[in-house]
Amino acid sequence: MASAYTQLEARFSKIALLGEAIGMLSWDQSVLMPKGGAAARGDQIAALSVIRHDMLTDTALSNLLDEAAEDNGLDSWQAANLREMRRKWVHAAAVPADLVEAISKASNACETVWRSARRDSDFASVVPAFAEVLTLTQRMGEAKAAAFGCSLYDALLDAYEPGGRSAEIDPIFDSYARFLPDFLEDVLTRQTARPAPRFPDGPFPIAAQRTLARRLAETVGLDFESARLDESLHPFTGGIPEDSRITTRYDESDFTQALMGVLHETGHAMYERARPAAWRRQPAGEARGMTIHESQSLLVEMQVCRSRGFLGWAAPIMRDAFRGEGEAWQAENLYRLAIQVSRGFIRVDADEVTYPAHVILRYRLEKAMLAGDLPISDLPTAWNAGMRDLLGTAPPDDRLGCLQDIHWYDGAWGYFPTYTLGAMAAAQIYAAATAAVPAIPDAIAAGNFAPLMAWLAENVHGKGSLLSTAALIKTATGKPLDDTAFKAHLRTRYLGD
Amino acid sequence: MASAYTQLEARFSKIALLGEAIGMLSWDQSVLMPKGGAAARGDQIAALSVIRHDMLTDTALSNLLDEAAEDNGLDSWQAANLREMRRKWVHAAAVPADLVEAISKASNACETVWRSARRDSDFASVVPAFAEVLTLTQRMGEAKAAAFGCSLYDALLDAYEPGGRSAEIDPIFDSYARFLPDFLEDVLTRQTARPAPRFPDGPFPIAAQRTLARRLAETVGLDFESARLDESLHPFTGGIPEDSRITTRYDESDFTQALMGVLHETGHAMYERARPAAWRRQPAGEARGMTIHESQSLLVEMQVCRSRGFLGWAAPIMRDAFRGEGEAWQAENLYRLAIQVSRGFIRVDADEVTYPAHVILRYRLEKAMLAGDLPISDLPTAWNAGMRDLLGTAPPDDRLGCLQDIHWYDGAWGYFPTYTLGAMAAAQIYAAATAAVPAIPDAIAAGNFAPLMAWLAENVHGKGSLLSTAALIKTATGKPLDDTAFKAHLRTRYLGD
Numbered sequence: 003m004a005s006a007y008t009q010l011e012a013r014f015s016k017i018a019l020l021g022e023a024i025g026m027l028s029w030d031q032s033v034l035m036p037k038g039g040a041a042a043r044g045d046q047i048a049a050l051s052v053i054r055h056d057m058l059t060d061t062a063l064s065n066l067l068d069e070a071a072e073d074n075g076l077d078s079w080q081a082a083n084l085r086e087m088r089r090k091w092v093h094a095a096a097v098p099a100d101l102v103e104a105i106s107k108a109s110n111a112c113e114t115v116w117r118s119a120r121r122d123s124d125f126a127s128v129v130p131a132f133a134e135v136l137t138l139t140q141r142m143g144e145a146k147a148a149a150f151g152c153s154l155y156d157a158l159l160d161a162y163e164p165g166g167r168s169a170e171i172d173p174i175f176d177s178y179a180r181f182l183p184d185f186l187e188d189v190l191t192r193q194t195a196r197p198a199p200r201f202p203d204g205p206f207p208i209a210a211q212r213t214l215a216r217r218l219a220e221t222v223g224l225d226f227e228s229a230r231l232d233e234s235l236h237p238f239t240g241g242i243p244e245d246s247r248i249t250t251r252y253d254e255s256d257f258t259q260a261l262m263g264v265l266h267e268t269g270h271a272m273y274e275r276a277r278p279a280a281w282r283r284q285p286a287g288e289a290r291g292m293t294i295h296e297s298q299s300l301l302v303e304m305q306v307c308r309s310r311g312f313l314g315w316a317a318p319i320m321r322d323a324f325r326g327e328g329e330a331w332q333a334e335n336l337y338r339l340a341i342q343v344s345r346g347f348i349r350v351d352a353d354e355v356t357y358p359a360h361v362i363l364r365y366r367l368e369k370a371m372l373a374g375d376l377p378i379s380d381l382p383t384a385w386n387a388g389m390r391d392l393l394g395t396a397p398p399d400d401r402l403g404c405l406q407d408i409h410w411y412d413g414a415w416g417y418f419p420t421y422t423l424g425a426m427a428a429a430q431i432y433a434a435a436t437a438a439v440p441a442i443p444d445a446i447a448a449g450n451f452a453p454l455m456a457w458l459a460e461n462v463h464g465k466g467s468l469l470s471t472a473a474l475i476k477t478a479t480g481k482p483l484d485d486t487a488f489k490a491h492l493r494t495r496y497l498g499d
Numbered sequence: 500m501a502s503a504y505t506q507l508e509a510r511f512s513k514i515a516l517l518g519e520a521i522g523m524l525s526w527d528q529s530v531l532m533p534k535g536g537a538a539a540r541g542d543q544i545a546a547l548s549v550i551r552h553d554m555l556t557d558t559a560l561s562n563l564l565d566e567a568a569e570d571n572g573l574d575s576w577q578a579a580n581l582r583e584m585r586r587k588w589v590h591a592a593a594v595p596a597d598l599v600e601a602i603s604k605a606s607n608a609c610e611t612v613w614r615s616a617r618r619d620s621d622f623a624s625v626v627p628a629f630a631e632v633l634t635l636t637q638r639m640g641e642a643k644a645a646a647f648g649c650s651l652y653d654a655l656l657d658a659y660e661p662g663g664r665s666a667e668i669d670p671i672f673d674s675y676a677r678f679l680p681d682f683l684e685d686v687l688t689r690q691t692a693r694p695a696p697r698f699p700d701g702p703f704p705i706a707a708q709r710t711l712a713r714r715l716a717e718t719v720g721l722d723f724e725s726a727r728l729d730e731s732l733h734p735f736t737g738g739i740p741e742d743s744r745i746t747t748r749y750d751e752s753d754f755t756q757a758l759m760g761v762l763h764e765t766g767h768a769m770y771e772r773a774r775p776a777a778w779r780r781q782p783a784g785e786a787r788g789m790t791i792h793e794s795q796s797l798l799v800e801m802q803v804c805r806s807r808g809f810l811g812w813a814a815p816i817m818r819d820a821f822r823g824e825g826e827a828w829q830a831e832n833l834y835r836l837a838i839q840v841s842r843g844f845i846r847v848d849a850d851e852v853t854y855p856a857h858v859i860l861r862y863r864l865e866k867a868m869l870a871g872d873l874p875i876s877d878l879p880t881a882w883n884a885g886m887r888d889l890l891g892t893a894p895p896d897d898r899l900g901c902l903q904d905i906h907w908y909d910g911a912w913g914y915f916p917t918y919t920l921g922a923m924a925a926a927q928i929y930a931a932a933t934a935a936v937p938a939i940p941d942a943i944a945a946g947n948f949a950p951l952m953a954w955l956a957e958n959v960h961g962k963g964s965l966l967s968t969a970a971l972i973k974t975a976t977g978k979p980l981d982d983t984a985f986k987a988h989l990r991t992r993y994l995g996d
Contacts, residue, residue, distance in 0.1 A: 230531065
């Protein structure tokens with residue numbers, strides 16, 4: 003008879019295969035599916051999700067988890083695998099099936115109302131449905147908190163950032179919130195004092211954008227024998243390590259958005275592709291969480307591909323891709339374009355300096371709402387006050403304010419902080435990589451990503467979920483995550499020269 | 500407590516959803532997947548197939564089938580549904596799991612060897628792997644034959660043509676085999692006596708071919724709000740009724756192959772789309788079998804779209820699609836091109852007159868091999884003798900002979916006859932449709948498929964699997980399937996004017 007642990011590996015391998023199938027169906031839904039297929043696709047994904055949930059909450063699996071916990075012969079990877087198996091089991095088993103279904107229905111209903119509420123900038127119209135989502139999310143959080151033995155917020159956060167704790171996030175975000183107002187003022191003053199960079203003349207044909215994006219993704223390390231680049235309304239990375247599926251959205255009047263978007267998704271894909279092959283369909287082999295995932299996309303996009311070094315190499319390639327001419331195609335101009343900063347209302351359009359303000363605002367507000375300290379009806383007022391505090395500006399209406407993001411209305415609570423934790427981790431990890439391998443920046447400036455990717459594969463990607471996020475960052479960079487490296491990066495880039 | 504029958508419906512709905520998911524994964528594999536994803540995709544499909552197989556062979560399901568058999572309150576659709584549930588159960592449960600796995604492995608191995616054997620025209624090299632596939636297929640056939648209470652061949656045939664019986668196929672095929680030699684001689688003599696039709700000057704840009712193919716598929720009735728047209732090495736129809744996925748293969752030097760291929764697949768898709776919605780994920784709502792399926796693709800392609808009437812309407816559209824000029828674009832010339840006949844070696848390239856000869860040959864040979872009457876080593880000799888008898892010509896090597904088709908080497912035995920039964924059913928059904936609705940040919944000649952599709956939806960598509968294939972054809976056409984209508988169609992088209 004195979005050991006309990008070995009039996010668990012077999013079960014989780016099947017669970018992972020179901021996840022891969024669900025991922026493929028979702029990818030097709032976002033990228034290719036004609037709209038007539040929507041209802042049936044929902045049924046298909048729901049059916050597979052139920053089967054997966056049933057596998058995960060099977061009593062026999064729970065018994066095997068208990069039995070394997072007594073196994074003293076597990077090595078560190080196996081022990082990590084068992085730990086992550088149990089985490090998945092808690093997330094699935096802690097919440098009663100009827101609550102899961104109620105949340106799914108309430109989120110779907112709320113998302114529908116939210117779409118028209120956002121269009122009409124009519125927050126009041128979404129309040130009843132939103133309150134229902136919040137109440138049910140609180141119930142789910144309480145159930146998971148009891149199972150994990152942590153706070154309600156941390157239990158929700160755990161679904162996106164395993165082991166994440168708000169007590170560790172608060173000081174990091176508070177520090178950045180204190181830093182930002184004066185720094186932003188300095189950056190904007192300096193930016194205004196210089197001549198504005200010039201946007202190259204378009205249009206930029208989509209076919210040429212696609213060819214360029216593929217070329218640069220290949221430069222980062224993506225191999226299109228085992229990857230695809232497609233289009234979707236909301237760019238994302240799907241697929242599996244052997245078959246990455248990245249998407250983007252093209253705009254003929256601006257090639258930089260699609261291009262930087264592809265490089266961002268390539269960062270995600272590179273992480274997935276270098277996960278430990280020996281743990282391919284096991285929990286320990288999965289990406290560590292959303293913070294590290296976002297750190298890898300932002301490391302490629304923000305730390306590297308918006309750098310003067312990379313753009314110096316890429317500028318003539320970009321120019322030639324569009325048969326461009328003139329000074330707008332000079333590297334320094336393209337670099338200035340890539341690092342423009344502004345006080346804006348919309349998170350997804352924000353630059354790397356102001357982006358954290360959007361996240362810190364949402365993080366504080368979602369904690370307050372979940373704790374019952376902020377009534378939903380007060381959200382617009384609190385939102386605008388927070389925007390003024392953090393960014394010195396407030397939106398003219400809720401469409402550009404608290405209605406802009408789908409997350410809360412669709413039931414995703416505890417997700418937002420990972421964006422900014424990822425940005426800070428990206429800076430800290432890139433600083434560690436260049437300290438360990440000083441040749442990396444020169445290699446990047448020559449279009450050679452191999453030294454960087456080798457270091458990341460060894461120190462981040464290949465670790466899978468062996469370590470906690472905190473331990474992974476500490477091991478890779480020598481210190482716990484904070485905003486020091488991120489602020490240093492911003493000072494150098496925006497005030498340095 | 501829900502009745503046994505009702506419980507079965509719920510179970511089969513889940514089984515159908517797994518089938519839809521598997522179908523989607525297979526579609527992606529054939530159409531889009533980068534080659535790096537092949538192994539993982541195989542694992543994903545295998546995992547879902549095992550789950551589906553386990554659901555189908557669950558003891559509780561078998562008990563419910565027995566219990567529901569005692570239910571006297573079922574209406575005719577429910578009774579048909581129960582009958583088809585049992586058929587699926589027999590196919591799954593009759594064969595031991597280890598034999599299923601052995602066949603899968605042997606077929607995969609043989610297919611690999613076959614690819615190089617075909618390339619090198621080296622039949623001897625595939626004999627050992629092929630013998631293994633045959634032996635295992637015979638074992639599977641014996642197991643199914645015992646369960647169904649029919650012959651080994653009929654038990655294998657049942658997987659593609661439910662209820663099909665070789666005793667009913669033999670006289671139909673024998674009749675056509677007697678008819679063909681003299682008829683073919685007459686057709687070729689007449690064809691040679693006339694001026695050869697001229698192929699329009701190319702090249703034919705793929706974008707223009709695609710636009711034209713979509714336009715004509717829409718004319719047949721396909722709605723691209725709930726369908727896609729893509730490319731694949733081997734054209735096929737996938738997807739679901741609400742999201743048809745048809746594929747084709749383009750050749751810049753010849754637009755007719757892709758176009759007729761798309762129209763062929765559109766016939767398949769129209770059948771799937773008009774299956775009875777009330778039985779959407781139940782066995783009774785499925786397409787009746789491969790004979791009726793092929794009849795619907797061939798009805799659209801061969802009976803209708805290669806007709807003088809349709810091409811008279813379509814010729815100027817084709818010409819304009821490629822900005823063509825000259826006499827080659829005249830309707831009569833395009834019609835003559837569409838009905839060229841020749842003695843060829845390759846089944847998939849054959850015209851409608853000679854195609855049945857290729858099928859009858861394979862049908863006779865596979866019966867003989869399965870019965871042990873034809874040793875595998877004698878296949879090439881028997882093949883060539885059969886080609887001479889039926890078509891008056893024999894291939895110069897086995898690449899153009901018994902190695903040309905993947906079917907047997909990949910474990911598909913009992914599939915071939917459905918191609919020609921479908922062609923004959925297409926003629927008989929189209930004759931019945933035009934007899935019932937005399938306005939159909941004139942409508943087709945005006946690019947209006949609505950009357951034809953309405954008749955097919957009512958008399959064929961909407962019947963799902965309510966009736967047996969034999970009963971469906973008898974009900975729709977007034978008589979059992981034979982080759983009378985097919986021969987009449989060929990005489991009219993090829994000797995009529």
